[in-house]
Amino acid sequence: MPRNPERRIRLADAGLAVLAEAGARGLTHRAVDAAANLPAGTASNYFRTRDALLGALGERIFERLAPDPAVLEPLAEREPTVDLVVDYVRYIVERLLGRPELSLALMELRLEAARRPDLHEILSRTLRQGFDADVSFHVNAGLPGGAEEIRLLHFALDGLVLDQLTPGTGHPYDVDATTDRLVRRLLG
Template sequence: MPRNPERRAQLADAGLAVLAEQGARGLTHRAVDAAAGLPAGTASNYFRSRDALLGALGERIFERLAPDEAVLAPLAERTPSVDLVIDYVRYIVERLLAKPELPLALFELRLEAARRPGLNEILSRTLQQGFDADVSFHVQAGLPGGAEEVRLLHFAIDGLVFDQLTPGVGRRYDVDAATAHLVRRLVRED
């Protein structure tokens, strides 16, 4: 397997753009090559199967959504509270909505994984690692709540972001206010 991490990232980013714009049906190795401006066959050299390509896209989404340490540092200095959880979750929502192609691609991947056992295994592992990291961060930061609250926040934020990026009841409400309301309903001070 080729080991050029920059080329792999370039291909994954092109794949995410194709997935977000055209859905899973439009995602082919050839479409990724074209979107990346690379010779035909390049994507298949890096990702031998469709499941490998789709799984790599899931991993790349989380790489691109990683938080900025400069934003986290001042938050980490604050006293743990529900208000701090609100600010952390607002930052998550902000990152997701600032790069709409990433959550849209993730929604596409999750739907595709429901039909593809190989992708289901790969994506489930990636999503579980992300969830475990979120719980670990939450607990280590001393924030109120625990794994169950983090799980419920995942469900709520997925729905909020989905509503903002697709036709629905979205865009008629203040996203920051809705985020704060969700956190206050799901996380209680100890």
């Protein structure tokens, strides 16, 4: 297996761009090579199978969506209240909608995983790790609510992001105010 981590990242980022733009059907090793401006066969050297490529893209999405510690530090100094949860969730929504290509690529991956058992296993593991990390962060920060509330927030945010990035309700609404209401209703 090739050991150049910078090239692997370059290929994964190119793959995410292809996935967001062309969908899962347009994602091929050749398309990734072309998008990364690398010789034909490079992507298949790093990701032997389509499932390996798709799984690596899922991991890369979460690396690129990782929060900025400079934003989290001042939040961590505040009292652990519902208001603080609102601000954390607003920051999550900001990251998801601020990088629509990553959110769209993740939606494509999830749909593809519904049809591909090997990808389902890989992506489920990545998503579970992310969920577990979210719950751990929430509990360790002493924030109100627990695992079930985090699960419900995940479901709500998935729907909010889907509605924002695809044909949605057809009625404009304030995403920030909607996020505030979602959190407050779920956390009581």
